[in-house]
Amino acid sequence: MKLKATALCLLAGVGLSLQTHAQTDSLMLRKIFDEALVKGECYENLRYLCKKIGSRLSGSAGAQKSVAWSKKLMEGYGFDKVYLQEVMVPHWVRGEKEQGIIVMGDTRTPVAMAALGGSVASPKAGITAQVIELQSLKELETLGEARIKGKIVFFNRPFDERFIETGGAYGTAGDQRNVGPGAAAKYGAVAVIVRSLTASLDNYPHTGGTNYGDNPKIPAAAISTMAANKLSMLLKQRSAIPVKFFLKTSCQTLPDVLSYNVIGELKGTENNNKYITVGGHLDSWDLAEGAHDDGTGVMQSAEVLRIFKAVGYRPKNNIRAVFFMNEENGHKGGIKYAEQALKDKEEHIAALETDEGGFTPRGFSFERATPAFLKGINQQWKALLEPYETDRLVAGGGGTDIGPLRQTHPNIQLIGFRPDSQRYFDIHHTPNDVFENVNKRELELGAAACASLIYLIDQHGLSF
């Protein structure tokens, strides 16, 4: 009887201490969200980045300007340490506005087209060739050089709309753009045009990087989904007049340029050499302002540290906001960050990347997510995050910029911020990725969600 009573008391004691922890955490999360929603600064910071600086492709004047401004911004917030990390980045330029024209006999129909990042230029006069439409890279093999050689390959596999999160559709359609041009070149194609990577039926070309690997380099461009539908329809008509395509691009790759990751840091009060990173990428494509991709991510990352200072939270571990350079066409900033962290013998607990747009938060994905980890983190933290509707804690990828830490710091947990994904690929890599398409509250909620998770990790670690 007595033993049982003692056990009960012990249990009550544990319960009490857990409850106190949970209450402290719950109060802190409320403070974080209130600060973000009522006194948030990331929206106005993003406005500056988009409207006063604009596009920030690696190596461009915009990118350099954004580095200087970002450093000043974080210094202005009084973070404990703000510095630049040197990194050599590729310098690809688009050149003159591209021309893409469907040619059938005397009928010429211009279409919305943008060269793929990293692509080589066409001959100066442009290139005209017959078009062959493929749905997959595998078809290259099936058809062989006989059918491909001398033609313009048109990859036209659309997004699979059945995916609930659009990232899944992007992932499965992406090979056409990422490696399609190189693969087609191997079979003698003279150029590649790719259906824009989006489920949206509109007239914007979606650019994005391509990697030829060891294959010959041929001109490669994306055409809008409306243009792709038109071209496909014409091909399906099997007219006696062959369907050709004229493509003229003048992009080129210049020598690498010195650029920088921009890093802000709050010093930990307990663990001198332990780090938690939150970051996004400062560079963007050249067609617009890089608002959702990834102005929102870098502005949220700085906002996490600003919120901690504003609510008076002094972290146990060093917390870093990292504005990575060159995510879009080289990942050099992410590689450099990991290398330097290894060289400096830093211990990294976790890194959180926000690079899926500034939309309403839904949760986070964790790379090293054993069943026990997922069970534990959901048992401990889901209820804390639930009032903010950012409580989907699932297995999944971290992100491109933090990826290299996987090798240099095998014990790190890599985490992806997961906002609502429905609108991302409507504007992704298009002229439409502008400040006006970012919603203030959605952006702020995302910043608060990231701050909340970083706070919980800082307080309790990630051993579940």
Added chain:
Amino acid sequence: MKLKATALCLLAGVGLSLQTHAQTDSLMLRKIFDEALVKGECYENLRYLCKKIGSRLSGSAGAQKSVAWSKKLMEGYGFDKVYLQEVMVPHWVRGEKEQGIIVMGDTRTPVAMAALGGSVASPKAGITAQVIELQSLKELETLGEARIKGKIVFFNRPFDERFIETGGAYGTAGDQRNVGPGAAAKYGAVAVIVRSLTASLDNYPHTGGTNYGDNPKIPAAAISTMAANKLSMLLKQRSAIPVKFFLKTSCQTLPDVLSYNVIGELKGTENNNKYITVGGHLDSWDLAEGAHDDGTGVMQSAEVLRIFKAVGYRPKNNIRAVFFMNEENGHKGGIKYAEQALKDKEEHIAALETDEGGFTPRGFSFERATPAFLKGINQQWKALLEPYETDRLVAGGGGTDIGPLRQTHPNIQLIGFRPDSQRYFDIHHTPNDVFENVNKRELELGAAACASLIYLIDQHGLSF
């Protein structure tokens, strides 16, 4: 030993049967989502409603046109029964474009303003009076007739941005518009202007209904949040020149008009007299196209029935899609529907309202949600809805149109569809509530979420 083995077998049997159920349900939900996302028709239907018909305020030609078109639409889908339900509705008209001007001596600053629905007109020449800014209806009492009489009361309490779901902020700020004008009239105010009900800082006036109750009727209008900030700033300057406001409106209430709820029905295979309703409202405010409010809701409701037919699901109970008339300024359609259901001795299991915009689904709220109910429904159905990220099953309101069923059918469960709420009040009741602000996939996911819940209720009931 034998007994235990039997128990184990029984247990295994139950487990198996549960699993089979869950598998059937899971497969059906996947079918529903695939149909909505790949072959969905609600987006194109919404385009027609918004672009070919447009605004649909009760009693207007647009409303009548939308009734006829909606009936034809559902007939075209071959639902088992499609019919109109007569309902007399108020007929308020805005009249000429309103004029609202801040007047300080000779300086006249026009502001974005829209009369509130139901409001009376100003005198023909307009009305000019000194402005008094209040933050709450309570202040009317504190200040009393001495300070209010002869003035224009300016209710300027902003949205509380700390709410995570914006409906909370709308709810707590709403009294200023809903009953503020009548309350101010009681103290001798000559007109009321209200800060638009939104957290967004923009230059659109947000209209919406006001109800004078038994109080005198005075002109009432909403001004944009930017105009409200300007007016408030001028008042705070305490200049020697008094801050006045000129307001001219010419709205009027005409005699009631015969209109209709539009109802489509799939017959139940088992329960002749049992009904499950899914609905939204067909009427809209007059300033725009009523896209999110509530074109999306009615088009999703019809889509639920269309999906059932398309995937070959034959419901056990009668399933009704109801396009309610007159939600915005009278709720007459909702009242009529409940009265008729009572008169016809129909048994109603549940009614689901979709009237919070066509945004990404998050879940559903249930009015009669005991702790046992919430526990049960989450245990049984959360895992089924989780892959579609519409699994937040919480206590909360159903909606205005289905509300009257609470009295006529005390056993009914009233359910609100809960999409992401962040952008709703950016466009709610403004000239910006247009088709272009609806995202195709978000709309389709919402339709599939509603269809999924209706399917589960039809299969399993709601006894948890």
